[in-house]
Amino acid sequence: MTVKETFMIMIIFFLIIILCFLDSLDASWVNTLNQGDKLNSSAYLVSAGKIFTLGFFIPSTFSNDSYLGIWYSNDSYRKVWVGNRNTPIADNSGVLTIDSVGKLIITHNGGDPIELYGGLTGTNVAATLFDSGNFIVTVANNNGSKKTELWESFDYPTDTLLPGMKLGVNHRTGQKWSITSWVGQDVPASGAFTLEWDPTKRRLIVRQRGVIHWSSGVLGDKNFEFITIDPSNLNYVFTNVSTMDEEPMIAQVDLCYGYNKDKGCELWKQPQCRNGYQKFDERSGHFNDSDKASFYDxxxxxxxxxxxxKCWNVCDCIGFMADIGGTGCLFWTKDLEFIQDYAGSSARHYVLSSDQPPPHNRGKHIWIPIAVPIAIFVMLVFGILCYTKQRKIRLLGKYETRNTKDLIELMTPNGYTVTNELELDGNQSNDLKIFSFGSIIAATNSFSLENKLGEGGFGPVYKGRLTNSREIAVKRLSRTSGQGVVEFKNELILIAKLQHVNLVRLVGCCIQGDEKMLIYEYMVNKSLDSFLFDPSQKEKLTWEKRFVIIEGIAQGLLYLHQYSRLKIIHRDLKASNILLDGNMNPKISDFGMARIFKQNVLEVNTERIVGT
Known part of the structure; x- marks a missing residue:
């Protein structure tokens, strides 16, 4: 290659670079983007007074995502507006332009254009960055008169409220103005908190995911109830504006936990495991053994x-921090201990702390003025309880006396003299016990269906378990049963007097108003009919067991007819009234239909036909 050819190649290459450079707008000193201009990632718009700058930026060192934003020219870290906060560009290929039909768009590699303003206005469209921080799209009228404003960034605020911005609603157009926090320190996407204007109560409110966390209080003549502002800066209510020395308004939502109303905080539903003394403190340090016990979102x-x-609503959570990049969460549980680095060189964590005062000092100033009325109230309640208890004891004594008399009356057969063996302590000499209604309720689980063993004409029978773990069978006389008070009286008298291995043993009874119950020993194998008439169970009745059962029934009947103190005819002997214990030994039960004979009487007339 000759020297001439080499020189020509260098000239062509230089011209290509110049053309490429001219194709993109180096607007470091320009405040207006005209139709057809292109603002790439290396160019900027600067307001006339050099207060604000507009351009592309990459907020995080952990990601290549880029955004179009506006920031203070002397503080590029403070972004006051982001145009594509929820649609980031995956690299630095973004270009801001106004196309041929007047749309303000961001083009980039590998994706559809991001439209900021989509009006179809034709030519003479421009976008200007003003010293207020507002980026406004205008169109020049054909007659050369004042330009018409088509779109402005102030109508689409992000997380910063500048003078001239609005909070509220335009009822004519439906436009809503509010500001929304970033997700994280390096992620401009819409976060959890919004600052809004509440027109009905004339106040500012901060919501977290829709729940009101803080309010400014009612707006007075020049100020809000919970916002203190320097009188010299009354025109700048919300944020720092054109100078860096002005004091911004800070809504300290991090002080709000839902249980307090200090400094404008609002109340909302709290988890039961949290209290008004707890909060999260930002500390430098680490949790011991954190790799094993932390969990991650x-x-x-x-x-x-x-x-x-999230940490506040999880009872085991005692600390958290945002993940690298400001999004996602790391959590630590209560089994860990936080080791603080007082030098402040370690990572920052938010650690649960409690300002609860020591027990001996806690709430002295609160309890003093209310101690006297509380004491009076306690004494009043105590007096009422004592009176109620004494009255209940008197009524219970009368009731128990009446029940005892009823029981004694029931224990006395017609035409016979029976020694009163019922003692006032609730026991009989034959270990016949009087059970309270409450103890039977507890033993049978309130007469639950799971405990029901069966039912006859007298009423249902339930399995029960006493507090000493003894199992019982409770025969509950139905108010509508065929077995009335006479039958109940018969069974109580007879079984209380009878003692034989082949007769079911009566443990006790219970009388509560109209309720009358007999409590028997529980028979594990239930009744004989459950074996005789069940095809699968009857196979268990070998001839040897059948002979044992037959002999036992006969021994029981012989005792009733000849050897008991009273001659007794059962009159209702059937398979369902023969109970079987754990060893398949038979026991005769259900003496409600039985008749009592005197020893020297061989026959007696019955008033009605009953039994089996």
Whole structure:
């Protein structure tokens, strides 16, 4: 290659670079983007007074995502507006332009254009960055008169409220103005908190995911109830504006936990495990053994405020921090201990703390003025309880006396003299016990269906378990049963007097108003009919067992007819009234239909036909 050819190649290459450079707008000193201009990642718009700058930026060192934003020219870290906060560009290929039909768009590699303003206005469209921080799209009228404003960034605020911005609703157009926090320190996407204007109560409110966490209080003549502002800066209510020395308004939502109303905080439903003394403190240090016990939420759409909310609502959580990049959460549980680095060189964590005062000092100033009325109230309640208890004891004594008399009356057969063996302590000499209604309720689980063993004409029978673990069978006389008071009286008298191995043993009874119950020993194998008439169970009745059962029944009947103190005819002997214990030994039960004979009487007339 000759020297001439080499020189020509260098000239062509230089011209290509110049053309490429001219194709993109180096607007470091320009405040207006005209139709057809292109603003790439290396160019900027600067307001006339050099207060604000507009351009592309990459907020995080952990990601290549880029955004179009506006920031203070002397503080590029403070972004006051982001145009594509929820649609980031995956690299630095973004270009801002106004196309041929007047749309303000961001083009980039590998994706559809991001439209900021989509009006079809034709030519003479421009976008200007003003010293207020507002980026306004205008169109020049054909007659050369004042330009018409088509779109402005102030109508689409992000997380910063500048003078001239609005909070509220345009009832004519339906436009709503509010500001929304970033997800994380390095992620401009819409976060958890919004600042809104509440027109009905004339106040500012901060919501977290829709729940009101803080309010400014009612707006007075020049100020809000819970916002203190320097009188010299009354025109700048919300944030720092054109100078860096002005004091911004800070809504300290991190002080709000839902249980307090200090400094504008609002109340909302709290988990039961939290109390008014707890809060999260930012500390430098680490949790011991944190790698084993921490848990992680990698959701990139949640930020630090969401981490705090999640940790607050999980009772075991004692600390958290946002993940690298400001999104996602790391949590630590109560089994860990936080080791603080007082030098402040370690990572920052948010650790649960409690300002609860020592027990001996706690709430002295609160209890003093209310101690006297509380004492009076306690004494009043105590007096009422004592009176109620004494009255209940008197009524119970009368009731128990009446029940005892009823029981004694029931224990006395017609035409016979029976020694009163019922003692006032609730026991009989034959270990016949009087059970309270409450103890039977507890033993049978309130007469549950699971405990029901069966039912006859007299009423249902339930299995029960006493407090000493003894199993019982409770025969509950139905109010509508065929077995009335006479039958109940018969059974109580007879079984209380009878003692034989082949007769079911009566443990006790219970009388509560109209309720009358007999309590028997529980027979594990239930009744003989459950074996005789069940094809699977009858196979268990070998001839040897059948002979044992037959002999036992006969021995029981012989005792009733000849050897008991009273001659007794059962009159209702059937398979369902023969109970079987754990060894298949038979026991005759159900003496409600039995008749009593005197020893020297061989026959007696019955008033009606009953029994089997």
């Amino acid at each position: 990698g959701n990139t759409s949640i930020g630090l405020s969401d981490c705090r909310e």
